[in-house]
Amino acid sequence: MRAPIRVMIVDDSAIVRQVASAAIAAQPDMEVIATAADPLFAMDKMRRQWPDVIVLDIEMPRMDGLTFLRKLMAERPTPVVICSSLVDRGARASVDALAAGALSLVSKPKVGVKQFLQDESDSLVAAVRAAAGARLRPRLQAAAPRPKLTLDSLPRGPSMAPTSDRTRVVAIGTSTGGTQALEAVLTALPEEVPGIVVVQHMPSGFTDMFARRLDGLSSIRVREAKHGDRVEAGLALIAPGGRHLQLTRDGRGYFVGVVDGPLINRHKPSVDVLFRSVARMAGSNALGIIMTGMGDDGALGLKEMHNAGAATIAEAEETCVVFGMPKEAIQRGAVDNVLPLHDIAASLVSWSRAPLRQA
Numbered sequence: 001m002r003a004p005i006r007v008m009i010v011d012d013s014a015i016v017r018q019v020a021s022a023a024i025a026a027q028p029d030m031e032v033i034a035t036a037a038d039p040l041f042a043m044d045k046m047r048r049q050w051p052d053v054i055v056l057d058i059e060m061p062r063m064d065g066l067t068f069l070r071k072l073m074a075e076r077p078t079p080v081v082i083c084s085s086l087v088d089r090g091a092r093a094s095v096d097a098l099a100a101g102a103l104s105l106v107s108k109p110k111v112g113v114k115q116f117l118q119d120e121s122d123s124l125v126a127a128v129r130a131a132a133g134a135r136l137r138p139r140l141q142a143a144a145p146r147p148k149l150t151l152d153s154l155p156r157g158p159s160m161a162p163t164s165d166r167t168r169v170v171a172i173g174t175s176t177g178g179t180q181a182l183e184a185v186l187t188a189l190p191e192e193v194p195g196i197v198v199v200q201h202m203p204s205g206f207t208d209m210f211a212r213r214l215d216g217l218s219s220i221r222v223r224e225a226k227h228g229d230r231v232e233a234g235l236a237l238i239a240p241g242g243r244h245l246q247l248t249r250d251g252r253g254y255f256v257g258v259v260d261g262p263l264i265n266r267h268k269p270s271v272d273v274l275f276r277s278v279a280r281m282a283g284s285n286a287l288g289i290i291m292t293g294m295g296d297d298g299a300l301g302l303k304e305m306h307n308a309g310a311a312t313i314a315e316a317e318e319t320c321v322v323f324g325m326p327k328e329a330i331q332r333g334a335v336d337n338v339l340p341l342h343d344i345a346a347s348l349v350s351w352s353r354a355p356l357r358q359a
Helices: 014-025 039-046 065-075 092-100 113-119 121-132 178-186 207-217 271-281 299-307 325-331 341-353
Strands: 005-010 030-036 053-056 080-084 104-107 169-174 195-200 221-224 235-238 244-250 253-259 286-290 311-315 337-339
Touching: 005 014, 005 039, 005 121, 014 030, 014 113, 014 121, 030 039, 030 121, 039 065, 053 065, 053 121, 065 080, 065 092, 080 092, 080 121, 092 104, 092 178, 092 207, 104 121, 113 121, 169 178, 169 271, 169 299, 178 195, 178 207, 178 341, 195 244, 195 271, 207 221, 207 235, 244 271, 271 286, 271 299, 286 299, 286 325, 286 341, 299 311, 299 325, 311 325, 311 341, 337 341
Parallel strands: 005 030, 005 053, 053 080, 080 104, 169 195, 169 286, 195 235, 221 235, 286 311, 311 337
Antiparallel strands: 244 253
């Protein structure tokens, strides 16, 4: 028998602590080791027993959740699930929490909290279980997988004929832990880099503010992609939550399509969808990068990029929050270089200045 996931709930609402505790305690693989009305009480209890996962509110007395989260990540990084009424579409607090190291967000309303948490307890439990896997410890046995659509379920479509245009493009895919990983890479790039297209698994409503935040931190421009945007040097386009991102091309250059469609690998946007389009449209003019994330989204698409002559990079296990997506890509033979996060930006720049390989 493996030890249950030890969970601490930090929320100033007694009702939230009660309902969330009941939902978690009902799981055979979880236990609530403590609850606290604010982070100061939490820190006192954590000195006696450290949790595997913390469920954390943002608005609390004495110390707010974001301050506590930043302190925690600086001193002893621990998986955190934010459960807050501030987790609204486009809410700045949500993006700040992800940037500070939170692994997932669960929204709760300002009224009717008890009924809402009872109805949505499965979402909270799933978030806690996923967060518990985001560290190098023995994993719990996964639940039986649900049927999913994969990239093979979509038509491949025709590839574009080779072009004399040697314009380069970079495609990046990431998931759990990817908000921090993307920040590390994009903020380290100079302005003179090829156009970048990005899929970060993120719910609808959050990507615009996330892109704006990165834009303010980076030398390159960063924005949420819109259908028909041109892929330009010094610009990173991030797929909007809830839509797939695809690379297209005509005589003028590269553009992006922002399209609806089914979940692929249980995600929309899907890294596989982006990478396949880059393989078809850019071939050996492209660089594919897959970073931290749970599951296998992007592995098959990166293999198609590799087969089309693109250069490919996977983030090394030592720096991944979750070594899932990179591991799958490596195992499929899709990766040229495995690099720690702090070396990826420099490798991107070196690739952009070196002669292109031939497909």
